[in-house]
Amino acid sequence: MAVTETTEGVLGAPALRREGRAKVTGTARYATEHTPPACAYGWPVAATVAHGRVTGIEDGEALAIPGALAVLTHENAPRLVEPDDPTLFLLQNDRVPHRGWYVALAVAETLEAAREMARTVRVGYDEEPHDVLVAADHPDLYHPEWANGGYPGDQHSGDFESAYAAAPHQLDATYGITPLHNHPMEPHASTALWEAGHLIAYDSSQGASTVCQVLAAMFDIEEKQVTVVAEHVGGGFGSKGTPRPPVVLAAMGAQHTGRPVKLALPRREMPAVVGHRAPTVQRLRLGARDDGTLTALQHDVATHTSTIKEFVEQAAVPSRVMYGADGIRTGHRVVRLDVPTPSWMRAPGEAPGMYALECAMDELSFSLGLDPVELRLRNIPETEPESGKPFSSHHLADCLREGARRFGWERRDPRPAARREGDLLLGTGVAASTYPVIVAPSTASVQSMGDGTYHVRVNATDIGTGARTVLAQVAAQELGVALDAVRIDVGSSDLPQAPLAGGSSGTASWGWAVHKACRELRESDGSIVTVDTTSDVEAQEDYARHAFGAIFAEVSADTVTGEVRVRRMLGVFAAGRILNARTARSQFIGGMTMGLGMALTEHSSLDARLGGFVQKDLASYHVPANADVPDIDAHWIEEHDPHLNPVGGKGIGEIGIVGSPAAIANAVHHATGRRLRDLPLTPDRVGVLG
Amino acid sequence: MIPQRTATSSTLTLHVNDTAHAVTVDHRATLLDVLREHLDLTGSKKGCDHGQCGACTVLLEGRRANSCLLLAVAHDGAHVTTVEGLGDEERPHPLQQAFHERDAFQCGYCTPGQIVSGVGMLCEAAEGHPSHATPAEALGHSTGAPARLNRDEIRERMSGNICRCGAYPHIVEALEDVAEDGSQAQRAQRAPRGSEVPA
Amino acid sequence: MRPFTFERAASPEQAVSAFAAQPRARYLAGGTNLVDLMKLGVETPEHLIDVSRLPLNEVATTQEGGLRIGANVRNSDLAAHPAVCRTYPALSQALLAGASGQLRNLATTGGNLLQRTRCPYFQDTSAPCNKREPGTGCSAREGANRDMAVLGYSEHCVATHPSDMAVAMAAYDAEVEVLGPEGARTVPAAEFHRLPGDTPEQDTVLRPGELISHVTLGPPPEGARAAYRKARDRASYAFALASAAAVLAVDEGGTVRHAALAFGGLAHRPWRARRAEEALIGARADAQSVGRAVDAELAAARPLSENAFKVPLARSLAVTLFTRLAENPTSPAGT
Missing domain, CATH: 3.30.365.10 (Aldehyde oxidase/xanthine dehydrogenase, molybdopterin binding domain)
Structure with missing residues (x-):
């Protein structure tokens, strides 16, 4: 199958964003805009000292608030398997490495009650000296490997x-x-629920596959027991490249209370916990x-x-x-x-x-x-x-x-x-x-629907780059069909695994896989092809x-x-x-x-x-x-x-x-x-x- | 209904996008949270929750306002227009259409607030409101006639809506497209209120 | 946010009596700052008295030829009011330099005067702050103090008042009408806000339960021209690093008959520069004499570690405003 004249130039054309109508009319839903039945609300409690240990947490007043469901602390939160990223090892010990580190999580029936609970949780600290100012002559500077x-x-x-x-x-x-500070307009946020041992998280993330892998490891379950959805993401600029505290806290809160939990970071707490x-x-x-x-x-x-x-x-x-x-x-x-x-x-x-x-x-x-x-x-x-x-x-x-x-x-x-x-x-x-x-290995699949249309599936994330649109263009160009003959699904870890939207690598990485899948479909007799570009990426010239x-x-x-x-x-x-x-x-x-x-x-x-x-x-x-x-x-x-x-x-x-x-x-x-x-x-x- | 002095919640009516909703709200609930969590109208976004970004902008009695700073209980009987009320995917508002065509957004999170703010802003300009970008000369001879919107005026008047993706130049273009046919935008915003049905 | 009861006031008098019955009450008008502070836990009222629907939303001409502005007049409406634009341009300019279009649609005249400082330590309930919690100390004095006061501060508080509008009100000799348990009284706008002294928790001279009902502007001096100018980190939607409102009238020979100057961003209140004004009366409004006059005012400045820049900045704003006003006698606003 050759590229036909009608589709030449699909790639490079100024196609309109596929999700554009949904975004301008307000129907595009972001991470906390899914409200499962019986959904509860989480509000984190941030440390007010720069260095030290938590000596005690008084949550009686908070738990007496009408609508209060739970206060999670390092003493009662679900135990996690220690992740590679220590910033996610939350509520597991009494250590406070910096001001703003989360030391508790309030969960309540309503947003208003959760916020008030967080305000009334009293945390005692054993404070230790701190130092937060870098200078070119700081005596503790070292040369990292x-x-x-x-x-x-x-x-x-x-x-x-x-x-x-x-x-x-x-x-x-x-x-x-x-x-x-990155300050994407959508704060880091998650809605998490457990259904018969399966964790579902709507997460504001630049890469749902990574979030899925990290959550599975931390909660000690199989990756197939975790679904992470990041359909629309309100910007990230790097700060949502890997999981951040909301998804871990929401998942813990949901596990602890048996209720779906929705949690969005208060804007002013973001600088301390999402990276800078x-x-x-x-x-x-x-x-x-x-x-x-x-x-x-x-x-x-x-x-x-x-x-x-x-x-x-x-x-x-x-x-x-x-x-x-x-x-x-x-x-x-x-x-x-x-x-x-x-x-x-x-x-x-x-x-x-x-x-x-x-x-x-x-x-x-x-x-x-x-x-x-x-x-x-x-x-x-x-x-x-x-x-x-x-x-x-x-x-x-x-x-x-x-x-x-x-x-x-x-x-x-x-x-x-x-x-x-x-x-x-x-x-x-x-x-x-x-x-x-930068380019990373990715998988993708494409299916011929038999009616001249095609269905591309890849867990790319559209954080505002227009990934859906561009990947559909890649597929249409390679399949030799009109752009609207290509349907594309992105933004869920249940789709073929893909790397994050980061390092300006997303389109190249996902596009390579989509391109390869479409090419293999063209050359095959079947109706569906799933590919992996690992070997292609590794074989690149130097x-x-x-x-x-x-x-x-x-x-x-x-x-x-x-x-x-x-x-x-x-x-x-x-x-x-x-x-x-x-x-x-x-x-x-x-x-x-x-x-x-x-x-x-x-x-x-x-x-x-x-x-x-x-x-x-x-x-x-x-x-x-x-x-x-x-x-x-x-x-x-x-x-x-x-x-x-x-x-x-x-x-x-x-x-x-x-x-x-x-x-x-x-x-x-x-x-x-x-x-x-x-x-x-x-x-x-x-x-x-x- | 008149709230009782001992109650910390009240039942009230909000007319949202021409539909009357009877809601019982915690006094602490903001209009934004009622829209998003009670009425499932999630088009209005929560970016900062403190009036510092504009993502939550709605029209309150026809004027743009930060819904994150409005206690719902204080707005019993109010008429509110959200982005969902301006148009839908089949029949978008001209400014929604212009934002799409001009690619006046990337992540889309500030977008509903930008669009609602833009509609309100065009109305303010039509009503003769000056801005910080209005030259002192013109301000001193204010007659209340419609303000003319050059790019500096649009930029200043739209500065209450932060866009971290940096779509500002395209946002200005989208507003120029619609400002050129200002009557259209106003007509859409001033649409007669429809029948009121209980929620 | 603490749970609270709510009532809508039927009249200003009823609002005042309702407040008297509820020691932990707050009046709610536009809510742009109060709701913000309630979410932060800085304000924890147990009862809100909604005064936003009281019929205090008119801008009326007074018998003296001035304006009487209802406390509920929205900032955007006040800024756009033709009489304000034409006769009190510095007020219009100050309002338009503040906040954003949608915030100005909500914020009221009374509420704008009563907004609290944006000192980051005041807003952070985990930081010591004498204004929020008397006796805990001032985190700002030796902390991040770039935005703090250079004039009139005390060891207990170095916060600045954030309003633009109040600066213009002070320069125009506005008067604030308040209604309280003991009746009505009037306070000059320039004396409405306090210096922190030993009681930084008190921003204004308002007594408990008093409600602002109106702000009155006298007719401006014959031939006066005025302007407001603000310096800030970004081009819009930012608080002032420093600002100035100037009102000037000169006689035919170019001699200053009336000069009023107020600074924003320099102190715990809009800083009416009386010393500079006195030095200017009878002088010519040229760069040299204005500079001398403003220097006399700013000689009292005691910059903190990060905000020495405010002194030359304030001087530059004032000199520019006055000299432009003097140079452009036909323009209602000099800029």
């Missing part, structure tokens, strides 16, 4: 010190980023020749993790990929503090790491008197610098040139603080972007695979107030084949918007004395609002990379955030003449400029 993503903590090639010492141009600068982007202090040292080519590059990252889990934000890793130099040294130091456990937030590693690297490149270009686009063009490596591997494709230069053309970069006056419009100082900046291509991009930004800085706002932003990306122009554009500009927040508005801190996050709610942690976001534009290079996967995409969920903070910060320097290295660039840091 591995950073997140399976990267070696430290790596070097050539002789950095000699190359740096000999360099005619040197830059030594340190950049700071506060903790950051760890703060980083990043020192960059660059050595360059007169022509701007780099001879030395050092990227040192200091960050924190919790006392119960080592998570190292791999911020130095992009410096192993971006630019060549005679001597490159990259490394991470981490300190275990009494802080909530950090985890994935959109482009972990690349987002903060490229902020520091790309600001340093801007500083270098300024001191060299060289255009920052040109500086980057002169340093694009032939092969991946640290590994020496060939790139599967590399179109950063095209992104920079195309972006410069579209943005009007050639008209830029490089002098800082030279453009004024009323009270406003104006400036422009550029930064490069990168994100690795290439360095990365997406690249260039971000351009124009900002205004108000001389009266120090308020910085973005006026326009442009991203040009080379991310392989773009599978749906409409949803891809949304992901690119969405990532860039989160980068805008990281640069200008999002600020979190830990209270040294109390030990928890201070900015816990959406009134104090400033996610960008509509008025902060100008006309952001995203374009892409047609990139045909034969070394990827049959679908041809590199992943687009994260590259938009990478580079955006640096482009904005570089524009702030261009506008104001001030080199501010600590994000976010709020008025207290920018200051009155008049």
Whole structure:
């Protein structure tokens, strides 16, 4: 069966979201929007000390509240098999590793009663000293063996010190980023029920297969005794990549009370229990020749993790990929503090790491008197610098040139603080972007329904990426049928197992399996095919695979107030084949918007004395609002990379955030003449400029 | 009915999307929780539960409001429009259609609140309400005539609805599409209330 | 949230007497802050008296040519009222700079004045806070204090008042009419909120059971122009880092006849800058003399570890407002 003319171009077309009508009319149901009969409500109780042990829990007042069903604590909660992720080992012992750690769970007939129960549970603590503040000279910093993503903590090639010492141009600068919070609009939430030993959980998750496996192990049952449904998920940005406390608490509450239990995290408790982007202090040292080519590059990252889990934000890793130099040294130091456990937030590693690297490149270009686009063009490596591997494709230069053309970069006056419009100082900046291509094995099935239609089944998760739509496009293209001849089911662990929506890998991983299933169905005599791509993924050739991009930004800085706002932003990306122009554009500009927040508005801190996050709610942690976001534009290079996967995409969920903070910060320097290295660039840091 | 002074719950009537519902509610219950947990109208979302995100936006007596901050007991007899009342999958409201076509959302969780807020916002503009984006000159000569909505005005007026997916530019486009035919949006919002039936 | 009984007040007087019968009562109007605080456990009333349907929702012209604003007038309606837009532009601007469209549709004039600080430690019932629990200590003074006060704070409390509207009200010499068990009385808006002193739990001079019924604005001084400006972390939907409302009237020779200046975000109450105003009367409203006048006011500022930026920011806001108002004599609002 050949691809027919009528369906050519199904892949790449701007197809409308399949669940779009349901979402705009309010009929799409999320995790706590399923109410089984006799459903009860859970409300967690968070620790109010930063380090210590629970000495006693008084729940008499709570249990006397009308509608009270139970208070679960480490003394009476169901016993769990210890999971690999210690943040899920809840109510199993008296230990409090950080403020906000859950120490009890109230369950009641109504939401109102559950909340009041949680308020009236009295917890006694034996407090121990705590330390929550990381600094580049913290005495307990150590070099971890591995950073997140399976990267070696430290790596070097050539002789950095000699190359740096000999360099005619040197830059030594340190950049700071506060903790950051994912804050998806749907709080982490679950509805769990047990039916004859079978656990059903509607969960707000980026990967129901993983949740199913983890729950089965923790509750010591077979995976086939667990069904996890994640049909519609209100965003995650990494924080729902693996199970989080709500699903474990809801399942325990349901087991304990014999009732279905619904539980959504209160917004202000999320920062403590769903992961966060760890703060980083990043020192960059660059050595360059007169022509701007780099001879030395050092990227040192200091960050924190919790006392119960080592998570190292791999911020130095992009410096192993971006630019060549005679001597490159990259490394991470981490300190275990009494802080909530950090985890994935959109482009972990690349987002903060490229902020520091790309600001340093801007500083270098300024001191060299060289255009920052040109500086980057002169340093694009032939092969991946640290590994020496060939790139599967590399179109950063095209992104920079195309972006410069579209943005009007050639008209830029490089002098800082030279453009004024009323009270406003104006400036422009550029930064490069990168994100690795990740793909994981997946299964999928496709069935011919005998009437010209096909049914694709895969436990992909649509967290807002448009996975349903794009996978249907992959199937329609491969089957040679119209898009509406393909029905697709995603979002349940009862479907063929699939990896999570994370690491910008979902579409490539699931799409590969869907593509393979459709191809095998075409070539078979049967009506249904189920495939597994494990062997295909393992057989990939040894290439360095990365997406690249260039971000351009124009900002205004108000001389009266120090308020910085973005006026326009442009991203040009080379991310392989773009599978749906409409949803891809949304992901690119969405990532860039989160980068805008990281640069200008999002600020979190830990209270040294109390030990928890201070900015816990959406009134104090400033996610960008509509008025902060100008006309952001995203374009892409047609990139045909034969070394990827049959679908041809590199992943687009994260590259938009990478580079955006640096482009904005570089524009702030261009506008104001001030080199501010600590994000976010709020008025207290920018200051009155008049 | 008039609640008794010793009671901590009351029976009241809520007119939701042209249907009257007699509900007995805990005084602590918010309109949002009554919609979601009692009436199974889950289109209105709970994002923050504290008026900091706008996902719960409904029209209360025709005006947009954060339903998470409204105690249901204080709104006996009120007329409420939720996203479900604007249109359905077969006959969506023009703004629902515009959001779909403009891809003005990703995860969809803030979307019902954005759409209801947008409908309310267009009505406020038609009634001549100014905004923070309205130039001081225009404010000083306010006549109550309908406000003209450029992109800055739309952005400011829609800033009470947070979207973490970053769909703002598309949200603005969707609102522009419908604002250009403002009478249509208002007609839909001002639809006569239908027959009231007991829940 | 603690269970509570509920009643709807039939009249302002009945509301006041109902309150007197219920020592742990609260008045409920728009609810945008009270319900928020009840969910946090900061407010735990046992009885709510719904005053939102009382007929206090008119904006009327007074005999003196000012405005009498009912306590239940919604923030959005007040901001859009043509008389407010034209005659009290700084009030309109302040209202429109606050919260969001949907919150302004709910929030009332009286409730806006009575909103509590957004100090994160006040909102967190597990943190020490003298305002919430007198005697427990102030977590903010040596904690995250970027958003805290620089003027008029005490060792017991460094919180700021969050309202934008109240800042403009203070600059316009508004008066707050209250009704209480002992009858009605009037309090100047600029004195309605307190400094924390030894009793930070008291935000205002309201006595127990008193209900705001109206806010009255006198006619603005002849030829006065006014504006409000706010600096914040994001472009909309954020509390002020600092803000200022300025009212200015100059004579034909450019000499200041009337100057009123109030700051938001700097103190436990809208900070009426009397010292700066006195220095400005009879001077020219140029950058130099305004700067000198504001410096005299801000000399009393005692920044905390993270908020020294507020002093130059406030100065910049005030100087810009006054000099623009002086430069644009034909514009009702100077910005």
